[in-house]
Amino acid sequence: MVTSIPATLTDRAGRQLNVHRAWPRDGGRLTFEATDTDGGQIRAGTIEADGVVRLSPFAEDPVLSGLPGAAALGQLLVHRYKRRAVVRDDAGFTKLLAPGKAEGVAVAHRLMRTLAYPSGVVVPDVVVQHQDSVTLTAVHGTSLHELGRGSTAGGHGDGAGSRDGDAPSERPGHGGWTGSWDDAGAPAGGLTGLGSWDGAGTWEKAWQQWAQRWPRLAVAQEGVEKDSIALPAHTARDECRTVARWVNQVQEFEALPVESVRLQRASAQVARLLISGAPQQAVLSHRDLHDKQLLFNRDSGAIGLIDCDTVAVAEPALDLANLLVHVDFRRAQGVYSAAAARTAEQAILTAAAAMGVSDARLRAYAAATKLRLACLYAFRPQHQALAHRWFEDLETDLSGAAAA
Template structure:
C-alpha cells in the first residue's frame, strides 16, 4: 500500500474524504480533505500520522483564524503554506502567507500591473503575513470552456494577453529548460515514491541545446488563471506568484496541455482543441522559433501534470496519465 493510499484510508477512518495531496521535500503530504460536514479543510500526513485542521485554523498562519472570525470564507488552504480567504463583501480576497513570503507576492503584482495590455488584481493592503487584493472582473477561460461559446474571441484575447505579459521588463529570477526539467523530475520522483505511479523520466531533448526567446513568464499559466471581462478589451491574469524569466514556449505549452486535459475531463469538445490552440498561438504571434520549442515543454508539462493528478484521487487521475500516454496535440 502506497503512502497516499495509507493517508486515504486514515482520512476515511477519521470521517473525511481525501481530495488532493501536495508532496513536500521532507516526505510530508499536505492534504485537502472534505470532512463529515461536507466542508473542505486542510490536513497533513507525516510518519503515518494524520492531522486534520479545524476549518479556518492553522497555527502557522494565525491571520487565517482572524479573517474567518470576521466572516471570511476560506477558498483555499494548504497547511502551514498559504490560504486564500474571500471577504464577506465579495469584493476582496486575502492571501495568508508565512512571514517573509508576502513582499515578493505583493511586489510582483504591483509591477505586473504596470504592464500594458493585461489586468491583474489590485493590491489593496499588505501586512507582514497577508496580501489583500481587489476583485478582478471577468469570467475564466475554464468557465467559458464549459459553456462552449465565444471560444475564438476568448482565445484571441488570451493569446494577446500572454504576449503582453511576456513583453514585461520586470527583473525576476531565471527559469530555463534545465530548471523546468528539475521541477518535473521532483514531481515524478514524488509520484513514484508516495503514490506508486511510474511515469517517464524527463530528459534533455536532443534539440534542447538551443533556446527560444527569453521573456517574462507566469510559470503556472492555465485556463483558470485567465479571465475576460464583459468589454472584451483585455484579459486578466491571476496568481503571478511564480514570475520568472525564461522561454515563451513554457507558458504557451502549459496552457495548451491544460486544454488537452480539459478534453480528457469532458469539458472541451475534442474537435475544438486544435482550433483553440491555433487561435491562441496566432494571436500571440508565435513565430517558428517559439513553435519549435513547444513540443519540448509540452512533454514536460504532460509528465508533471500526470504526477500532480496522481495525488488527486477525487479528480480523475486517469485523465492526467492519459496526457502522457495519448497526447492530443502535436506540440
C-alpha cells in the same frame, strides 16, 4: 511503507469529506485539502508516513496565524496546510502565507500589474500587505475554465465549486496538442466556431482577445531591464529540475502504477528535448499559466490574469505550452468539448506564431508540462486513473520522438 491518499475521510463529528488534492512532503508525509460534503467547507490536514491522518479544524493552521480571523470575515477558498490559504471577502482576495513569503508575492503582483497595463491585460492590485498576508483586488470576469465548461454535452452549469475538473474523464489524445502549420508559419484554419453551444461566440472572442494581448504582455519585460528591476530567470535547465523533482516524488510515494525505470526514462527524455534545442530569447513569464488563471470580461472584452506569484523571465514556450497542455487536459477530463479545445489550441498557436516560437521548443515544453501534470494529478484521488493514462500517452509520444 508508502503513504496512500484516501479519497474520503470522516471527521470526529461524523461528517464525510472528499479529498481532492494532496502534496508530497519530506519524510514520507503528505498534506491534503478536502471538502465537507454537507456544507462545502474546505478542510486541510496531514497524512503521516505511518498512515495516520490528522485533520485540522476548519480554518486553523499553526503557521498561518491570520487564517481564523480572515475566514471569519470571508469565504475560505484554498487551504494548503502550513503553506498558504486564500480567502475571498468584500475587499477582494486575501492570501495567507508562510512567514517571509508575503513581500515577494506583493512585489510580484505590483510589477506584473505595472507591466501588463499597456498590453490591456488586467492584473489585480495590492490592497494591503501585512507580514503574513497580501490582499488583492478582484479582477472582473469569468475564468476561461468556467467559460469553457458549458461546451461539453449536457453542460456543467456555471461550474461553481469545481476543483480541477470533477467531470468524467476520457482517454487523452496522443501528442498533447493538435493543429497544423501553414506555409507562413501560422496555425492553419484560424479560430473555429463551436456549433450549437450558446457560449461559442463568447469563447471564441475570449481566446481571440487573449491571443492578441499575450504577445504584447510578454515583451513588457524589456522595460524591466531598462529600469534595472531584477526578475528571476527560469531556464530550460530549471524546468528540467522541476520535472525531475515531481518524478522523484511520484516514485517515492508510488503515486503512479508505473515502474521507476519508466518514470526516470521519461524524465531523461524530456530533459534531452529541453536542453538539446536552442533556447529562445526570454520574455516576461507567468510560470503557472492555465485556464483558471485567465479571465474574460464579457462587457468590456478585457482579459484578466491572476496569481502572479511566480512571475519571472523565461522562454515564451514555457507559458504557451503550459496553457496548451492544460487545455488538452481539460478535454481529457471532460471539462471542454473537443471543438472548444480546438478553438483554444488554435489561439495559443496563433500567439506562438506571433512570438516566433518554434514548433520544436513548443513541443519540448509541452512534453515537460505533460509529465509534470501527470505527476501532479497522481496526488489527486479523483484523477489518478487519468494521470496514469496521461503518462502512458506521453511515454508513447516520447518514444516516437526518440525514434524520429
